[in-house]
Amino acid sequence: MIVCVCNNVSDRKIRQAVENGATTLFELRAQLNVGTCCGKCHSCAKEVLRDALTNSTTEQAMVMCGALAA
Numbered sequence: 001m002i003v004c005v006c007n008n009v010s011d012r013k014i015r016q017a018v019e020n021g022a023t024t025l026f027e028l029r030a031q032l033n034v035g036t037c038c039g040k041c042h043s044c045a046k047e048v049l050r051d052a053l054t055n056s057t058t059e060q061a062m063v064m065c066g067a068l069a070a
């Protein structure tokens with residue numbers, strides 16, 4: 001799932017960044033440029049980050065981001 005359209009950042013890239021040590025949205029921004037253009041992806045990026053930190057599934061993040069119906 002693409003989280004940040006402006007910078008073509010997927011949930012997979014965010015999860016990889018977390019596996020490599022990122023723990024904050026600030027760190028994701030520095031590494032992936034997520035949310036550095038229009039900013040519409042902030043809440044979704046936060047949800048995916050939180051889920052990656054708690055090891056929940058991509059499907060759960062997609063539901064939270066509105067990509068899937070609950």
Ligand code: FES
Binds near residue numbers: 004006036037039
């Ligand atoms: S969608 Fe992420 S900055 Fe625009």
